Amino acid sequence: MQPKSTIMDLPVYQPGKPIEEVKRELGLEEVIKLASNENPYGCSDLAKQAAMEELEANSFLYPDGASHELVQALAEFYQVRPEQILIGAGSDEIIALMTRAYLVPGDETIMATPSFPQYKHNAQIEGAVCIEVPLVNGTHDLEAMAARITEKTKIIWVCNPNNPSSTIVTRQQLEDFLAKVPDHVLVALDEAYFEYVEDEAYPDGLDYIDRPNVIVLRTFSKAYGLAALRIGYAVGDPQVIRAINQVRGPFNTTRASQAAARAALQDQDFIASCRERNRAGIEYLSREFEHLGLSYYPAYGNFILVDCRRDAKQLFESLLRKGIIVRGGHALGFPTSLRVTVGSMEDNEKFIRALEEVLAER
Numbered sequence: 001m002q003p004k005s006t007i008m009d010l011p012v013y014q015p016g017k018p019i020e021e022v023k024r025e026l027g028l029e030e031v032i033k034l035a036s037n038e039n040p041y042g043c044s045d046l047a048k049q050a051a052m053e054e055l056e057a058n059s060f061l062y063p064d065g066a067s068h069e070l071v072q073a074l075a076e077f078y079q080v081r082p083e084q085i086l087i088g089a090g091s092d093e094i095i096a097l098m099t100r101a102y103l104v105p106g107d108e109t110i111m112a113t114p115s116f117p118q119y120k121h122n123a124q125i126e127g128a129v130c131i132e133v134p135l136v137n138g139t140h141d142l143e144a145m146a147a148r149i150t151e152k153t154k155i156i157w158v159c160n161p162n163n164p165s166s167t168i169v170t171r172q173q174l175e176d177f178l179a180k181v182p183d184h185v186l187v188a189l190d191e192a193y194f195e196y197v198e199d200e201a202y203p204d205g206l207d208y209i210d211r212p213n214v215i216v217l218r219t220f221s222k223a224y225g226l227a228a229l230r231i232g233y234a235v236g237d238p239q240v241i242r243a244i245n246q247v248r249g250p251f252n253t254t255r256a257s258q259a260a261a262r263a264a265l266q267d268q269d270f271i272a273s274c275r276e277r278n279r280a281g282i283e284y285l286s287r288e289f290e291h292l293g294l295s296y297y298p299a300y301g302n303f304i305l306v307d308c309r310r311d312a313k314q315l316f317e318s319l320l321r322k323g324i325i326v327r328g329g330h331a332l333g334f335p336t337s338l339r340v341t342v343g344s345m346e347d348n349e350k351f352i353r354a355l356e357e358v359l360a361e362r
């Protein structure tokens with residue numbers, strides 16, 4: 001039996017190492033994970049309670065496939081129409097559904113590189129041609145991306161802040177870019193880290209969703225701290241949302257995740273406090289990197305890419321032996337860098353101490 005030819009050379013996704021695995025393999029009692037841009041402060045108590053109650057009462061019932069109540073809650077929260085919203089099992093699923101709905105073999109799709117790998121991964125499965133445009137100074141080169149648009153272009157991905165560099169494109173850059181994008185091209189603004197960004201020049205993708213070819217992807221996995229529950233959403237033109245809904249599985253999210261997300265939305269104090277602590281973490285890490293003479297891109301998400309000018313794989317392994325899991329840049333297109341999630345201050349300090357030791361070893 002042969003699977004479809006487009007997946008022949010496709011790797012299985014290698015996520016950041018789970019804590020349990022590192023403890024088991026290295027016989028460590030304490031392991032800190034700063035590898036998957038998760039929220040070190042967990043989630044709102046309201047979300048936890050809502051998920052538990054839902055599980056207790058209704059585990060035997062299928063969820064509402066259309067996530068009606070969560071859609072209503074988000075529509076109210078953002079003052080948009082319910083038909084502009086789609087709920088997915090994380091933005092990962094929405095990216096996959098978009099490629100499924102829009103890309104056929106031979107279509108072109110444009111993305112920055114390095115960027116979030118799921119755009120390319122899913123586009124390849126559909127047999128689309130991926131046009132990868134190198135970052136400039138860690139940032140999307142939107143002019144170069146616009147210059148690559150052809151009749152065959154179907155989707156352009158803009159990851160803002162960009163994973164793994166944590167850089168942003170500004171409102172002005174985005175607007176100049178959107179002015180050049182023709183109507184037949186869908187622009188996906190992936191704003192997985194939206195809630196963390198404080199810079200005034202950072203655009204809110206929702207300001208552009210009146211254009212029929214702009215769709216914004218956001219998630220409850222990051223600042224909302226619900227990564228385990230797999231829930232995210234897209235906001236865009238009703239016709240685009242409908243097309244993506246057409247290829248969605250009947251019950252793609254769970255009752256617990258829908259309930260938790262609804263409750264989480266109500267607790268904006270939690271988000272504000274995470275944002276603040278994240279900012280302090282970025283300031284701390286940036287300062288420490290400067291003391292160590294390491295360069296980094298100014299970080300806008302809850303992670304920071306630091307160039308250690310050493311082989312990232314070796315650094316990653318040395319840190320792992322000290323019980324610190326980060327993401328080695330070798331897997332992300334930055335072979336001498338580490339991508340570090342901003343943790344609690346205690347964990348950030350432990351990471352910096354371990355990094356100092358590892359760098360001194362050589």
Ligand SMILES: Cc1ncc(COP(=O)(O)O)c(C=O)c1O
Pocket residue numbers: 036037089090091092093116159162163190192218219220221227230231232
């Ligand atoms: C830029 C970006 N987009 C999307 C995702 C997927 O998030 P989720 O599927 O958990 O919503 C991530 C996760 O790391 C990400 O970094």
